[in-house]
Amino acid sequence: MSDPARRHERRWAAAILASLGLLALLPLVVRRDDVLNFVFLILLSITLAESWNIVAGYAGQVNLGHAAFFGLGALVARTLWIDGTPIGLGLAAGAALATLFALVIGVAAFRLRGAYFAIGTLALGEILRTTVNNALPEISTLSAATIAGYRLTQRYYLALVLAALSVLVVAALAGSRLGLGMRAIREDEEAAEASGVGALRLKLTALALSTGMAGLAGGVFAFYHISYYPSHPFSPHWTFDALLMTFIGGVGTLHGPVLGAVLYVVLKEYVALRWVDFHLLIFGALFIAIVLLLPGGLVQAAARVRRLVQR
Amino acid sequence: MSVLAQQLLLGLLIGGLYGLAAAGLSLVFGVLKVLDVAHGELIMLGGYMAFFAVALLGLDPFVSLLLVIPLSVLLGLALYWGLFGFVVRADEETRVKNSLLIGFGLALALHALAVRLWTADERSIITPWGGSVISVGGLSIPVVRLVSLAVAFALIGGLHLLLARWRWGKAIRATAEDWQAALLTGIDVRRAYLLAFAIGTGLAGAAGTLVTIGYSVSPSIGLEWTLKALIVVVLAGLGSMIGTFVGGLLLGVAEAASAAAFGGPYREVVGLVIFVVVLVVRPRGLFGR
Amino acid sequence: MLEIRDLEAAYGDIPVLSGVTLSVGPGEIVALLGPNGAGKSTLLNVVAGLLRPRAGSIRFDGADLASVRAHLVVERGVALVPEGRRLFGTMTVEENLELGAFAARARATRAAGLERVWALFPDLRERRRQLVRSLSGGQQQMVAVGRALMTNPRLLMLDEPSLGIAPRLVRSIMESLAEINRGGVAVFLVEQNVQAALGLADRGYVLESGRIAGHGSAADLLRDPHVRRAYLGPLAVRE
Numbered sequence: 001m002s003d004p005a006r007r008h009e010r011r012w013a014a015a016i017l018a019s020l021g022l023l024a025l026l027p028l029v030v031r032r033d034d035v036l037n038f039v040f041l042i043l044l045s046i047t048l049a050e051s052w053n054i055v056a057g058y059a060g061q062v063n064l065g066h067a068a069f070f071g072l073g074a075l076v077a078r079t080l081w082i083d084g085t086p087i088g089l090g091l092a093a094g095a096a097l098a099t100l101f102a103l104v105i106g107v108a109a110f111r112l113r114g115a116y117f118a119i120g121t122l123a124l125g126e127i128l129r130t131t132v133n134n135a136l137p138e139i140s141t142l143s144a145a146t147i148a149g150y151r152l153t154q155r156y157y158l159a160l161v162l163a164a165l166s167v168l169v170v171a172a173l174a175g176s177r178l179g180l181g182m183r184a185i186r187e188d189e190e191a192a193e194a195s196g197v198g199a200l201r202l203k204l205t206a207l208a209l210s211t212g213m214a215g216l217a218g219g220v221f222a223f224y225h226i227s228y229y230p231s232h233p234f235s236p237h238w239t240f241d242a243l244l245m246t247f248i249g250g251v252g253t254l255h256g257p258v259l260g261a262v263l264y265v266v267l268k269e270y271v272a273l274r275w276v277d278f279h280l281l282i283f284g285a286l287f288i289a290i291v292l293l294l295p296g297g298l299v300q301a302a303a304r305v306r307r308l309v310q311r
Numbered sequence: 312m313s314v315l316a317q318q319l320l321l322g323l324l325i326g327g328l329y330g331l332a333a334a335g336l337s338l339v340f341g342v343l344k345v346l347d348v349a350h351g352e353l354i355m356l357g358g359y360m361a362f363f364a365v366a367l368l369g370l371d372p373f374v375s376l377l378l379v380i381p382l383s384v385l386l387g388l389a390l391y392w393g394l395f396g397f398v399v400r401a402d403e404e405t406r407v408k409n410s411l412l413i414g415f416g417l418a419l420a421l422h423a424l425a426v427r428l429w430t431a432d433e434r435s436i437i438t439p440w441g442g443s444v445i446s447v448g449g450l451s452i453p454v455v456r457l458v459s460l461a462v463a464f465a466l467i468g469g470l471h472l473l474l475a476r477w478r479w480g481k482a483i484r485a486t487a488e489d490w491q492a493a494l495l496t497g498i499d500v501r502r503a504y505l506l507a508f509a510i511g512t513g514l515a516g517a518a519g520t521l522v523t524i525g526y527s528v529s530p531s532i533g534l535e536w537t538l539k540a541l542i543v544v545v546l547a548g549l550g551s552m553i554g555t556f557v558g559g560l561l562l563g564v565a566e567a568a569s570a571a572a573f574g575g576p577y578r579e580v581v582g583l584v585i586f587v588v589v590l591v592v593r594p595r596g597l598f599g600r
Numbered sequence: 601m602l603e604i605r606d607l608e609a610a611y612g613d614i615p616v617l618s619g620v621t622l623s624v625g626p627g628e629i630v631a632l633l634g635p636n637g638a639g640k641s642t643l644l645n646v647v648a649g650l651l652r653p654r655a656g657s658i659r660f661d662g663a664d665l666a667s668v669r670a671h672l673v674v675e676r677g678v679a680l681v682p683e684g685r686r687l688f689g690t691m692t693v694e695e696n697l698e699l700g701a702f703a704a705r706a707r708a709t710r711a712a713g714l715e716r717v718w719a720l721f722p723d724l725r726e727r728r729r730q731l732v733r734s735l736s737g738g739q740q741q742m743v744a745v746g747r748a749l750m751t752n753p754r755l756l757m758l759d760e761p762s763l764g765i766a767p768r769l770v771r772s773i774m775e776s777l778a779e780i781n782r783g784g785v786a787v788f789l790v791e792q793n794v795q796a797a798l799g800l801a802d803r804g805y806v807l808e809s810g811r812i813a814g815h816g817s818a819a820d821l822l823r824d825p826h827v828r829r830a831y832l833g834p835l836a837v838r839e
Contacts, residue, residue, distance in 0.1 A: 119590075497700075
């Protein structure tokens with residue numbers, strides 16, 4: 001990545017972190033739950049998108065099983081938490097299991113190229129979802145005592161910290177030697193292999209970071225909901241959401257997924273007022289347009305506009 | 312014992328539909344090197360076409376195929392001209408990746424459109440002679456599903472003949488094997504792509520019709536059938552339509568066997584597990600070149 | 601018949617051909633020689649329509665050929681036998697040949713064309729229903745030439761027909777090409793086997809690093825010291 005582009009990204013990283021910092025003050029100013037819920041969803045989406053971005057944008061592989069790790073994190077965190085474990089430990093355990101699972105399947109999965117990796121991970125995600133659905137078909141609820149002690153702001157801050165963390169991880173990755181190596185693989189895998197980049201290890205590292213974050217996000221999701229179906233976070237629509245947000249914003253960039261996440265959630269909430277799921281029609285079409293015409297997403301579009309204006 | 316045999320038979324019957332669903336995807340992937348993950352949505356649309364043909368025009372459900380297949384072929388032409396025709400301009404690897412993404416976007420859009428137009432409810436076609444059953448040696452064979460299997464087999468057989476005897480069928484096979492050599496032989500490869508995609512979509516429409524007749528249709532069957540088709544394509548490998556059909560039958564039977572062994576809910580899982588295992592161990596599939 | 605002027609071509613950013621000018625007259629046999637990587641295959645691919653040139657012109661019978669799509673180049677009467685044969689392995693000999701008559705110009709003459717191929721390559725007639733991938737290299741080459749011939753060309757281009765073929769088969773292939781030429785088809789031949797190529801051709805060009813480095817009659821080229829040193833090896837210099 002060129003220096004001005006890197007500086008540009010860093011400026012964006014700073015701006016995003018600053019905004020997140022401001023958002024930390026939100027619960028002190030606004031008491032309304034619906035606003036906090038809305039922002040919570042945005043924050044969680046940012047984490048989902050940025051974590052997905054790590055494998056797609058930096059290691060160049062389309063992982064369609066992302067929801068599996070989101071779900072695993074949720075499952076473990078929820079189970080431990082309901083059992084009495086402090087949520088912090090629960091979150092960590094969820095992330096750890098998600099990462100472990102990812103590494104185990106990653107070795108096999110990364111033997112698949114391109115599209116086969118994508119559909120293979122999709123299948124794996126579905127296997128997990130179906131199994132969990134069959135094993136735990138009943139809704140998971142909290143005890144009355146826990147519900148009484150429920151603080152939305154706690155969840156809010158967790159999501160906020162997580163979103164900031166995901167941005168920082170991607171920022172650190174982008175600038176590091178690790179990130180450079182990953183990008184080399186993304187550009188041309190064979191050439192990178194030949195130059196001794198150790199493709200598999202890099203891809204597994206990317207996968208570990210990505211799924212770890214997804215697992216944390218899942219844990220926060222499980223901590224947030226009072227009741228939900230355990231198989232719900234395993235649903236592929238979480239993956240598809242992450243895909244849409246990242247691509248539309250700009251895959252492989254730092255701020256693209258954040259922009260995409262914000263746009264996606266805002267539009268979804270707005271459109272859902274009138275037509276449920278219609279936002280998917282819009283985003284589906286937008287997504288196609290981006291893949292065909294503007295692979296760099298909105299970030300690329302903005303860059304072009306800037307260049308035009310500068311002339 | 313006969314309960315198991317009954318289960319396996321039902322698995323075989325739906326397996327024929329899996330094979331038909333996969334045939335269209337296999338054709339498109341084999342010829343264009345395009346992985347249309349919206350294929351399930353095309354099946355879903357075919358199902359709705361059939362439903363409305365029966366509900367609004369009063370056609371016999373199987374006769375509606377005569378309307379649905381040409382309509383689906385037209386849809387395929389439109390999708391190729393409007394969308395996938397652009398994807399094939401890139402080299403093979405980019406093509407596969409782009410088609411995956413674009414198919415994904417298309418699937419989302421079509422799914423949302425279907426929900427908007429027809430709601431998320433399931434629709435089904437009631438055949439006048441539905442529910443009737445042929446008893447053979449202690450097994451009861453639902454007539455409707457048997458006819459569906461026969462139709463699926465006939466369509467696959469017809470496709471095989473089309474590819475083997477028809478001038479453009481041979482051109483399509485040649486293009487699938489080596490598109491540059493095909494160009495050098497005077498074959499308009501873009502037209503071969505168009506034909507293959509249109510035929511593939513036609514097959515999807517037919518599959519959707521049979522699914523709606525034998526089972527039901529709703530907007531959400533898209534992803535489910537895309538996965539089934541993918542599993543069969545990977546299991547059977549590319550290059551043989553008959554092989555794909557057999558692969559479908561195998562999947563149907565495997566599902567039935569696993570449901571009998573481990574219980575109903577795990578029916579779906581076995582297909583996916585087979586899929587992943589075959590992908591990693593033998594990507595060429597059972598019958599693939 | 602075929603006029604190439606100042607042709608420039610590239611693969612992506614890598615330039616391969618610059619300022620190539622050559623011609624093939626009706627009924628001629630012209631050879632294109634040169635080391636590996638000189639761009640000989642690229643030149644044929646450009647003429648055949650598989651690759652768009654960056655600059656320059658290609659004219660066939662006075663009409664522009666450079667912007668014509670590959671399958672339509674075949675319709676004009678220019679056929680290429682590509683390097684490595686590129687046959688349709690899962691099809692039979694007969695099916696491969698018949699596909700050669702796919703283009704409109706060839707459809708009417710399909711039966712006659714098939715007879716012509718059997719006459720040239722009697723071995724193939726016996727193997728007409730055999731799958732092409734089960735044939736030997738030499739037989740596959742025959743099918744490849746036959747398939748191109750089925751397009752009813754006026755100009756037949758070949759990219760390294762002798763590659764991977766046993767020496768005595770090479771001679772038989774060259775003889776077949778001579779026979780085809782006697783039937784009125786011009787031949788444009790890219791060959792590593794300079795001896796065989798110049799033995800067959802009327803004229804030749806030498807392509808080095810994407811440029812024409814020399815040209816002349818076959819006899820002249822055979823005597824040319826640079827050609828002899830570079831392509832014919834120390835043994836040939838004795839003569």
